[in-house]
Amino acid sequence: MVFVWNKDDLNDEQVDAIRHPGSVFLSACPGSGKTRALTYKIALELSRLESEKQWVVAITYTHRAAEEIEERIERLGVDTSRLWIGTIHSFCLDWMLRPYGILHDQLKYGFRVVDQHESERRLEELGSQMRPRVAPAICGYYFTTNGVVLAAPAHSQASVHAVLEAFWEGLRDERRIDFEMILLYAWELVRDNPTISILLSSIFKFILVDEVQDTKEIQYAIVASILRAGAGRTLAFLVGDANQSIFTSLGGYAMPRGDFQQLSGVAMAHKSLSINYRSSDRIVQYYSNYHVAPAVVTAEGAFKEYPSKISFDQQIAHQGFEDEIVRLIRYNIEQLQIPPNQICIVGPWWMSLAALTRRLMAAMPDQSFDGPGMAPFARDQDNFWYKVARLALTEPSPRLFIRRLRWAGEVLADLHHAGVMLPNVTRRDILRICNTIQIASQDGLEFLRLFFEEFSSGVGFNPTAYVMLAEHHETFFARSERQIERLLASGVQGVNDIAMFRRTFASRTGITISTIHGVKGLEFDTVIAFALLQGMVPHFAEPNPEESAKKLLYVICSRPRKNLHLIAETGRVDGRGDPYVCTTVLAACRHAYDQIAADAGAGADVEPADL
Numbered sequence: 001m002v003f004v005w006n007k008d009d010l011n012d013e014q015v016d017a018i019r020h021p022g023s024v025f026l027s028a029c030p031g032s033g034k035t036r037a038l039t040y041k042i043a044l045e046l047s048r049l050e051s052e053k054q055w056v057v058a059i060t061y062t063h064r065a066a067e068e069i070e071e072r073i074e075r076l077g078v079d080t081s082r083l084w085i086g087t088i089h090s091f092c093l094d095w096m097l098r099p100y101g102i103l104h105d106q107l108k109y110g111f112r113v114v115d116q117h118e119s120e121r122r123l124e125e126l127g128s129q130m131r132p133r134v135a136p137a138i139c140g141y142y143f144t145t146n147g148v149v150l151a152a153p154a155h156s157q158a159s160v161h162a163v164l165e166a167f168w169e170g171l172r173d174e175r176r177i178d179f180e181m182i183l184l185y186a187w188e189l190v191r192d193n194p195t196i197s198i199l200l201s202s203i204f205k206f207i208l209v210d211e212v213q214d215t216k217e218i219q220y221a222i223v224a225s226i227l228r229a230g231a232g233r234t235l236a237f238l239v240g241d242a243n244q245s246i247f248t249s250l251g252g253y254a255m256p257r258g259d260f261q262q263l264s265g266v267a268m269a270h271k272s273l274s275i276n277y278r279s280s281d282r283i284v285q286y287y288s289n290y291h292v293a294p295a296v297v298t299a300e301g302a303f304k305e306y307p308s309k310i311s312f313d314q315q316i317a318h319q320g321f322e323d324e325i326v327r328l329i330r331y332n333i334e335q336l337q338i339p340p341n342q343i344c345i346v347g348p349w350w351m352s353l354a355a356l357t358r359r360l361m362a363a364m365p366d367q368s369f370d371g372p373g374m375a376p377f378a379r380d381q382d383n384f385w386y387k388v389a390r391l392a393l394t395e396p397s398p399r400l401f402i403r404r405l406r407w408a409g410e411v412l413a414d415l416h417h418a419g420v421m422l423p424n425v426t427r428r429d430i431l432r433i434c435n436t437i438q439i440a441s442q443d444g445l446e447f448l449r450l451f452f453e454e455f456s457s458g459v460g461f462n463p464t465a466y467v468m469l470a471e472h473h474e475t476f477f478a479r480s481e482r483q484i485e486r487l488l489a490s491g492v493q494g495v496n497d498i499a500m501f502r503r504t505f506a507s508r509t510g511i512t513i514s515t516i517h518g519v520k521g522l523e524f525d526t527v528i529a530f531a532l533l534q535g536m537v538p539h540f541a542e543p544n545p546e547e548s549a550k551k552l553l554y555v556i557c558s559r560p561r562k563n564l565h566l567i568a569e570t571g572r573v574d575g576r577g578d579p580y581v582c583t584t585v586l587a588a589c590r591h592a593y594d595q596i597a598a599d600a601g602a603g604a605d606v607e608p609a610d611l
């Protein structure tokens, strides 16, 4: 039965985009319901599948987005058994490297994927042998269909290249691949074996790509290869916003529609979503200052008329600027009645955010904070035991059922890839086993250790007998112990407690602290952004600083529904001792900012920052 939605679920623009019978290139402004449009499109196409052999494939930027979209579709009452949804890396592994790896010289004897931490460890080791030392932070790279691109500044390209050559060789010798190699080998497989794309196009009815503005050239090429082979049999639905393309340093960019048509041989209708349901008109007007690609945005949501406060402070000194953040938080909670879990603090660098989180926790003991690095265990999305930990640390409940079932599926798939033969075990069996395990320990790591033992014996495998499982076990606990030590050293209370472990998976309860890249796709009532300084926003290594700064500001400023506070603190100095100044495009933006009275939310004392 073809999926039908309630009349009020979608607006005319959304209906027009998803009803279009062919391929669609959908440009969507922030808060315009692109996730909703994508979700309904997937539901519609799943309900239209005519054969058991056909699939709808949806590629998302994060695992989290995949989970959310799948859950929404299930809630719409549509069967998702013919839906494959996940990241491009998972897509390449599931549909190319695992089934066809035998056709590739580097993969044919088997391979294992190393996670980001393992890559960093190897790069650290190799870089420290160089003179001068090469830090892993400058060893970023990605492949294109024409070769490799290094993120390093020009003067260190040669030494970074030398480190990377040794890194790749080490991986090849051990038959391991990192995330970028997944994409490269997937591309090489489809380039050298046209039958792969032909086969995939015969079973994929639709390929949908979310956040297409962050797609890399090699990823476009992989998707286009399947579409081209299908010659119209496989249709595409690409959704994105060129103004929010903030992963350019990793190679992401919004390919123009015409170029993608040419690459894939598929005619794409251009559609757009211009109604913003999220923010007040004031907020929409403000962030429109930072367009880089033309876009029409109109506020039409519940908060359209909200009298937003938009402030900008470029006087406050870096020493003690946390006082100002505390004051703004209090002002929002006490005077504007904003719930704490609807406040987000955004800054450019992960490292400084972890320190800020700890300071704010000390300054506002009455509030809770969800900041980066606060989980007391290793959150390696690709670690097998992390996946089991998700099941161990969440309760069976109807609300979480679909999500936990998906996690159980991932655990089962990993067991299969590790070589554990479990022909009769289903996802539900995995859940049942997890749900019956009772561990009394209140110590988080001990709880997990015991849980993993019971889990292995419940499922019926010996984890030490499989290299991948044994390695993942070791890294999971080694990294978790380091993480706990770090948190304890910085004075965070209750780190070992199982409750702290469980909190990591509970829904958002406190004030969020995030990087700019981490808030992509999220929405809050109030956003407070700091360190809006040239060299940080945009990053000093950006080749196109003005455009990059605009896109970062566009993403930050389009997150709030109601209020926005921007801070460009003075007195921060860069590595050479030169002072940072306010981000140029922000300083140049003429706007009648609100003054937040000095006595509003009068702050508690906070020690000066050591950021």
Ligand SMILES: Nc1ncnc2c1ncn2[C@@H]1O[C@H](COP(=O)(O)OP(=O)(O)OP(=O)(O)O)[C@@H](O)[C@H]1O
Pocket: 008, 009, 010, 011, 014, 028, 029, 030, 031, 032, 033, 034, 035, 036, 037, 241, 277, 278, 520, 521, 522, 558
């Ligand atoms: N047709 C609609 N009518 C009313 N509300 C809608 C409609 N479509 C979406 N929304 C609401 O608008 C808000 C933004 O939707 P969504 O998160 O899908 O936006 P988005 O386009 O993905 O945003 P961004 O690109 O900024 O991340 C959500 O709260 C969603 O429920």
